[in-house]
Amino acid sequence: MLTFSVWLYHVLLLAYPxxxxxxxxxxxxxxxxxxxxxxxxxxxxxxxVRLWPSVVWDGVWAALFQWWLWLLKGRLPVLQPNPIDQQDGNSPLTAWQAGIAVLPFLAFGASSLVSRWDFLNTARLPFWQILLTHPHLVFNWLVLIGLGAGVLAGFPRWTYSFLGWALFFVWWWKDMGFYGYASDWRIGLPLLAVFAVTLLIRRSWQPLRTLLAGLWRDWTLLALGIYILYTSVTMLYDENHSPFLLIFIVATTLAVSLGAWGYFRLRVPLLRVLALMGGIGLTAIISAINNTTWDYRAYYGLPESAQNVNLIGLVFFIVLSLFMLAIGVLAHWRQRRPSRLKEI
Amino acid sequence: MDPDLLKRLPLSPAAFCILLALKEGEKHGYGILREVAEQSQGAVKLLPGTLYNLLKRMLDDGWIEELDRPSAPKEDERRRYYRLTGIGEKVVGLEAERLAGLVRAARRRGLLARRGQA
Incomplete structure (x- = not known):
């Protein structure tokens, strides 16, 4: 009995870090x-035997507490704020940190891909199951988990990517119909809950202060926001029924993620924005290939005049590019300004 | 009084009992556990998970230290002994003073028998 209990306790010990x-x-x-x-x-x-329930309870709580300490004490350095970045708010992220920042882009592409599979598109599921299985909702939960981890870690710069996607999702789904249901403003409550819970756990406003300070220090984050908004549309391929659609979604997701990865890896503000514009340029090329290989006018029975839509798209693309370029130039000028003053 | 130490008060009953047990002298884990049960008259029952969580935290904070001594003959080699450091003594003293203040307040309100009374 004693030997078995001690053996079992050794198994329980495996739950600790x-x-x-x-x-x-x-x-x-x-x-x-x-x-x-x-x-x-x-x-x-x-x-x-009577001892065991309290031993298990004690062991599980103690193990959870140790894991919590393990996480908080930076045993996952990739999740922690870059010390240099904390000083100037502009330093490039490490390859791993940039990889984390790109995860929401990849996840959105994946959700866009999965949502095209008809077997998931069913209204027969109960509401709570839909919340856990709808590809875009699953994407949102993953983004919120990442955002929560970022806030807990003190809002390292990769967290902006998760915040941007979370805000985009609220805007996108604030009046969305899905599987026979309709969402409203309450779709934003999980996002607020993530901030409330994580700030309560940390018992500090520091992550919020870092968030706001980072926005002020790095104006290129505005370009990142625009990039998220624009590329989300390109990854969705809404109303697109190309026979090679899945390949186009994958290609666009990779191109968009590459642009975002470059953004988080580069130091110079102008180059960062150019990386984003490069991502947009690549998606435009992929989109053009999509248009040439699939005739949407024929598919929907539209008249030839519908070609004008492309002109509107081109103008929008140019305006968007110029606006992002202007942000990059302004941010670049702002970053270089203090050094000029020092020289004087 | 050290303001940094004061910030750490009040201690949990378990943490206070552990420090109190070590005030009597160096002890190994099971020795602490028995002493805590005895001095609290069974009110605080520690199990290994909570005990070593607290011991680890106290070691990290420098309140206790592990004794660097070979195990006595016939004694289990896995046993490690712990003792209070100077900081640990201060902490347990401050907590005892805090609790004594509460006891005095309770006595003033007639919740406890005065000294010398039954």
Whole structure:
């Protein structure tokens, strides 16, 4: 009985972080054996059995607490704010951090891809199941989890990507019909809840201060916001029924993610915006290939005059590019200005 | 009084009992556990998870230290001994003073028998 209990306790110890287990595991098992022996001496095997519920409860809570400390103490350095970035708010992210920043772009592309599979498009599911299975809603939950992790970590710069996508989603879904249901302003409540819960856990306004300070220090974040808005439309391929649609979605997602990755990896503001514009340029090329290989006018039975839509799209593209370029130039000029003053 | 230490008060009953147990002298994990149960008359029952969570935190904060001594003969080699540091003594003293103040307040309000009374 005692041997089995101690063996079982060793299994429970596996729930702790390895570093904690390595340092205290043997001692804990030894103390547990002593506790078991005392219980056995007092009331026999029944005493040991009665001990177990509280041991499991104690072990699970203690293990969760240790994991929490493990996360907070920066054992996942990739999630932590870059120390240099905290100083100037403009430093390029490491490759891993940029990879995290790109995750929402990839996730949105994936959700766009999955939503095209008809077997998921069913109204027969209960509401709560739809909340957990609708591709775009799943995307939103993942983004909110990432945003929450970012706020808990003190709002490192990759968190802006998650915040941008979360805000986009609220705007996009504020009056969306889905599977026989309709969403409203309450779609924004999970986002508010994430901020409320994470700030309560941290018991500090520091992540919010970092968020606002970062927005002021790095004007190119506005360009990133526009990029998210624009590229979300391109990744959706709404009303598009090209026979190669899935390939186009994948290609566009990769192009968009590449632009975002470049944005987070580059130091010079102008180059950052140019990386985003490069991403938009690539999506435009892919979109053009899509248009030439699939005749939407024939598909929808539209007249030839519908070609004018392309002209409107071209004008919009040019205006958008110029606006983003202007942001890049302004941010670039702003970053260089203090050094000029120093020279004077 | 050290303001940084005061910020750490009040201690949880378990943390206070552990420090109190170590005030009597160095102890290993199970020794602490037994002493805590005894001094609290069974009100605080520690199990290994909570005990070592608190011990780890106290080690990190420098309130206790691990004793660098070989295990006595016949004693389990896995046993490690802990003792209070100077900071730990200050913390447990401050907490005891805080609790004594509460007890005095309770006594003034007639919730406890005065000294010398039954």
């Amino acid at each position: 390895a570093s904690f287990r390595k340092r205290f595991g043997a001692e804990m098992a030894q103390v547990f054996r002593s506790v078991c022996e005392a219980a056995y001496a007092e009331t026999g095997a029944a005493g040991v």
